[in-house]
Amino acid sequence: MTPSHDVVLVGGGGAGLRAAIAIAETNPRLDVAVVSKVYPMRSHTVSAEGGAAGVIAPDDSLDAHAYDTISGGDWLCDQDAVEAFVTEAPQELLRLDHWGCPWSREADGRIAVRPFGGMTKMRTWFAADKTGFHMLHTLFQTSLKFRSVVRYDEWFVTRLLIDDGSVQGVVAIDLKSGRIEAITARAVILCTGGTGKVFPFTTNAAIKNGDGMALAYRAGAPLKDMEFVQYHPTGLPFTGILITEAARAEGGYLINKDGFRYLQDYNLGQPQPQPVLRTMELGPRDRLSQAFMKELDKGRTIEAEYGHVVHLDLRHLGAKKINAKIPFVRELCLKYQNLDPITDLIPVRPVVHYMMGGVHTDLNGATPLPGLYAAGEVACVSINGANRLGSNSLPELLVFGSRAGRAAAEYASRGRDVNPSVLAQAKDEAHRLEHVLLNTRGRERIADLREAMQKTMEQSAGIYRSGASLENGVGQLRGLQDRYADISVQDQSRTFNTERVAALELAFMLDVAEAILGSALRREESRGAHQRTDFPKRDDERFLAHSLTYRSADGSSRVEYLPVTLTRWPPAERVYGEAAPHGGPHHVAGRKVSSGTAI
Amino acid sequence: MIKQHPEPWLWLLFSAGGVLSAMLMPMLLLLFGVAFPFGWVAAPSHAQMVAVLGNPLTRVVLFALFMLSLFHWAHRFRHTLYDGLQIKHLNEVIAVLTYGVAVVGTGVAAYILWQIP
Amino acid sequence: MADHITLQVARYRPEQQSDITFDEYEVPCPKEWVVLDGLNHIKDRLDGTLSYRWSCRMGICGSCGMNVNGEPKLTCATFLADYAPGPIRVEPLPNFPVIRDLIVDIGDFMQKLVRVKPWIMRQTEKPVSEGEYRQTPEELDEYKQFSMCINCMLCYAACPIYGLDPKFLGPAAIALAQRYNLDSRDEGASDRMAVLSEHEGIWGCTFVGECTKVCPKHVDPAGAIQRYKLTAALESMKAIFMPRGA
């Protein structure tokens, strides 16, 4: 018997679990399935460190949060979406408090907030520096109380089932047994997270392969703004482990090989001993990562074993503050870099971190395909524009996870029944997975192709790109797609065949990589995280628009444009440093929050 | 309403026995088991012993020590038997035997202690 | 220091074998490499059929637990160089059924987790519009430690009692129950008591203490269990000596 549900969620990260709870609360009679390739609490939301933005302080305002987000996104954000987002974020974060999230607190028991890059006010909620971990476990444990939520743990979704243009379920492999099964549904929500693994050096976990983007893309849904890939300025060399922005928010300095706080040379304000919002180290991520590249060009970075680095200096913060506010940073440095930030400088370099683009959705997570929804990093509702501000992603998971959940619940309760004809598609897919993939004796090693793809992406679509580098990348990817046809899968077992999974993930990534290069090539301007050396200026005439990448019948990509929704904030220049138009310099006073945090 | 299980009670007796025996036993055993027989220290005379034991407080403390230590032994021994030897199927028999010995031992202790003039 | 090290990796292919065998691989051993990097090297370059779980490579997702030279470890946080000159024996976590190679089944824990009701329970819910539940940093500290559990199962692998009696609720599940019991926002302690005070709940634990020793996140499940024993015992006393209601 084919399992069948009202709503199937692909992904059990922050967005997926929030959506599941939203559906269970909206209509307990609907049965919801959470299908995830890892146990939900292993999802990558678990590694988010710094925090989640939501207006709560009395001196803050929703408009200020909206303005910071929009200017941070270089005016590529849809402003109606941003307004909905900033309004609902605090409620969602409070709901998490009611579900038990251990938010860090003020001495009187109120929620504490910290400053964050690109924000004019202190509005980032945090649970020490394991915010994503605590949010995910809170959501997961809370989801356990809803009987209508069924889980398919360690099931890998390989394709969407489509009847006459509308999505009616998925095909998935139960990894433990190797069984391939169609799971039909009236509505499907993709919550599969980002795609950092298309690049070689990333903070992202092994499971972030753009699966959901590729699933939707192959099914005919457009991917939006895929050229915008965020580099985080502070990753540990070799591992790419993230040193959270909170380290700078708490007062850390970025210094070059001369011990100089080099950000002052890049229009990010003048150095002050205390962190100042929206200036210097608290500038937006795209600017900081670009500054690193300029320093590299000037020969002012430090040459280390795994490439050039700059230093993050936390020593002046002292042991007490480091242990109370950013204990995980210390734990990671001690464990993986064998240094102690209390006494040592931390070597860091920019690292691929986040995908601003994703499956095109409206404010309720609905994609252009009826019955298909998306939320979280896999989706692009367009609140992040050309550059996401740190700590906006976690609340995005909640706000749009729950919106997509409600919308899908609504759709499913009036939706039509699943057409049995989709089972024929499922059979085809099963055949492909069983016979094509399990019986290949190809010659191409998965790891070789993956590494070649990653290198291509870094060389052609790094922090700075050009028409030439992108053209070149497109050509190389073509070649890799061809080689993929001759892929070798040695493992012929059905039981927990992780090699087959790796082959499927590689195919997903190749498709996503192509969309990234295609859209980047056609955007002939520089905006936010997309910096073209051949088009160094922003061009609102031609490109104040979202790119929508479609997959053509022959597998190549086709790009269209969709105007940006503007409501109250006309495009302007992005200014950071002293001249910041909103709020201006604002000194961050130290406050005691929870102490003695166990790590 | 919480169902009453015997486990919390047995555990309380076990822990109390553990603490009391840890506090008092090493010194008592060092004196009576090692130091006196070896002759490092002269053993107290019979009269002295009677004086010490004659004090009701001593008797109450000793009684508590004996009783709780026996339950401590019984509880631990029971667990060791079926974790160490994996004879869980004999669960009930072991429980009856171990705690039974503790109960009987407690009776004997009371009898002996109150024999003293 | 040698630039290579030998990994003796447990293999179990259910289609072909009925017990674990060991395959040996030689992997590079730069000082930054963790055991997981060694396994990835094997999978990418030497033998694509080796199966194991991993994801975050930063000690937070909890999926890469294995026995390394007999000790349960997060392989992404265990350096190869610490075992030089080797060889290093990598095995699936003990006390769980092995599905394949280094992958064990943790379904048992997932079921136990639900049984201890790890969510906030309240008599009356406060509407979100009324803001947060106040909780002072001291109140947060009461349970914070127990909220750090990443469900990595190292503690279950180290606990001989769980190995002997799979019905035992086990360290992490009890610690997580305590995490909610001690949260000032929660009122569900008496609901959880029923499961925790079963024979296979807290009373199954004989305080071997290994769970706490292997826990990579300093959760101290052994402490959680002992503390809970005291609470449960005192509750039992109260129930007898101070019967509630008239």
Next chain:
Amino acid sequence: MSDSHVYTPYHPRWLRRRVSTYWWLQKWSYFRFILREGSCLFVGWFVLYMLLLVNAVGKGPDSYARILEWSAEPWVLGLNVVSFLFVAFHAVTFFEAVPQALVVHIGRTRVPGRLVMAAHYMAWALASVLIAWLIVGA
């Protein structure tokens, strides 16, 4: 959760390993645990020994003298030396565990575990001195 033991293409045979009867010999820490648990035997022996002693005191000076003599017999003496070591070990393991098992609050602040442990060791020392003084000193 599938419990199937028979392998079919879709029902893998899971390997269920049994814990060895000698599990406590596999690791030093397990062995130490068994030693700790084993200390209860000596606690039991101590109770028996003391009861014999008290009984002898109750019976009069002669029996008391006889039991003192008996306690100097090599096997009794040997047993008691071993018992003493085990009982002391028991005491140490018990106090070691105190910070884990007991959380003490004074007002709203939590007393650090080390302090609570130190208090127990102090009490132990005091009790021991008191006993020695009562029996030998007085």
